[in-house]
Amino acid sequence: MRTIVKASAAPVSLRARDLRHVPLVVALAVLFVLGTVMKPDTFPTTSNMVTILTLASEIGVVTVGMTFVIIGGGIDLSVGAIMALSSIWATTVATQSYGWAGMAFAAIVVGLACGLVNGLLIAYGGLVPFIVTLASMVAARGLAEQISDRHSQIVTDATFLKLAYNRVLGVPLLVYLFLAVVVAGWLVLNRTTFGRRTFAVGGNREAARLAGIDVRRHTLLLYVISGLCCGIAAIMLTSQANTGSSTHGTLYELDAIAAVVIGGTLLTGGSGSIAGSILGVLVFTTIQDLFILANLQQPIQEIAKGAIIAVVLLIQRWNRRTT
Template sequence: DLSVGAIVALSSVWATTVATQEYGFAGILLTAVLVGVGCGLVNGLLVAYGGVVPFIATLAMLASARGLALQITDGRTQIVSVDGVLGLGERDAYVLGVPPLVLVFAVVTVIGWLILNRTTFGRRTVAVGGNAEAARLAGIDVRRQRLYLYLLSGLCCGIAAFLLIILSGSGQNTNGNLYELDAIAAAIIGGTLLSGGRGTITGSVLGVLIFTTITNIFALNNLQSDVQQIAKGAIIVAAVLVQRRTASTT
């Protein structure tokens, strides 16, 4: 899904418009989530039922969502004025010294692990990723499964957008820039096969932590942003090559 960063941007700016903020905390949260799910629905319908290649469908969503986010903001930063949202980013909102954003991340991770490892939905997901035709012959509705997965992706984008709103106190059309690169890198580093059929939530979380640590090291060493992106691209290629080598020896 190449559109995750753009969906985050669109969700964040749509949720921070003046009209939306009039509905307070609930309005911002629901708008962010609904916009994310709506974008996921469009992606899912195009891929699962429209027969569009995922790369093309999500690339089109990337361009469209970024353009719409820019149109909504007119290039300006939308400041959040809802105290209930801003308060979640303050130290007073910490639970036993843990920021609410970290708690949300932990909850989403646990739910994702349970869904993938303890439900029929999770087993069907792995089956479709490994061999879609075999899954179809086994009685799995492959198209519906793919649609659900894009809906989940959009839901997570909406949640991420809300967390960014809390963190920055604003909505910007530049939010989520290159998040698709970070997401792909974290998944691959965590052991998810690009060809499908293998991947774990735990591995993906470790991939996020490793990739974030690498990014922080780059920042601490004052590397230019363009050099950082080149290095990230090299890391992705290296991880894929390691995967292929490992797969060929097993």
Template structure:
């Protein structure tokens, strides 16, 4: 599933008196070659990511053998990808809109702690497990609203505003939980979210649903077109009648809701709520979004690319784990991949202009 390009290139009509030149086929070696031209298209970028994922899978089979190819291991990869994937889908909207959010991991932690407090779980057992769902989504949306107001109306740089939220949300999660892991004692909650449907984990189905909805919203709705416009040129978007500040606020609220959903998925998978949940999620999510093809400068986003980026990084971590390689080595490789992706984006953008 490829995503449409936002730019439309027009062709000039030759004047009647103009001298006609013989038609020529495009020179594939010009302007970086046919490969560079292909990588500038959405289909080309996604194809490159699919090839990279296939190469990782081959490496996993070669180095890990049956351990990597085992069905249980594949489901493990998908479960791990599902949680960070939901966060990454929300972050794609924020980055496409010209922003950034460093607090997603802390928001996930705070949402997980709040929805697993003794009071919340008591009410959930007495009424319905949906109380926990509401608590997590409300906390996530609330944190996103604070970020959005600070960035859009307070005119605080997104890096600083979300950095403050990172510290504040993580600290509040530690205060509420008293730095203790909170065990989930609501069987109905775990029974629904940690179940399988036709052999497919509900967490994976949720991730697929969020990604599908995100793709439709970004590519087939006015909200998505406005997001691209705001990220590409805020002043032009304002002159076109878009309420840039309000739309920016909505983007952060949307990301906060995605963090709340991710917190619920993490709580269901681990049956715990903890202030340590979501550690370094902001780096993993940004990495997945960037390698997927979304521009850090805003104005272009791709949900399909983000999903592929999440799968690439999750598979990479799984291959490293199966081969007993350290977390530090994984971090180094991830850092190199991020730098390479950004450099490639800049190179292609320079050639396009």
């Protein structure tokens, strides 16, 4: 009897795994058809597809880090503020005197430091992730405003700006960096012991501890990864905007969490994928691109965006019940 159960469970699990991203692929296909019908001269062009990928770049990198945190059973509300603080620190006069390398180094170090603080408070301080990262969000945004005196800081290093404006085979370097982060995140999550431990910690912390996993250290590293992704995204956004600003990354935390959840990752942890999260990002950015091309007013954009998210979630729920 046990043998029969095991034999029948595997195909069901495999089928569910194969079909879990189908609703998102269908949603993207529907959006593409809709865009082609609405704007046949502009939407289906190669240049517009590159624009969508460029729009997805910064939030996509942040979403990779958010995916790790949420699969591990946490949440990070501070990602947007960390991006702002990283961009401000990278564009001060003192930092820019070290050139593009010094600016990139500063942004990444600030991101790592913020992630480390979050991780220490949550993993070793025993504090609730929601409260810790909410406090970090406020503190990081306030520190960014204090350093910049609420003024945008212009990037003067021409090499740093090339990340946004230089293209290889017609595609901005930003997109290549985005793809590199996605591939690295996928490999770590799916092909390493660290990735397997992330699913274990998010699924059942006590069972993971009893299995010999250092749950606190692993949780700390998850928030460090999130901070690293914020630092990289800050470099990308600063290069594209040509400024460092305390307003950078506003509401990125909500977009990243929404993309992760739309992508099939459970907010309770223990289940999810990088591929699903990136598909979620692409759904959002395609919707945004359609709104821009259609010149829709902001209230209408928000209503349509919320409705589409609800429909995708309902399709996903139905798909889970039937697989």
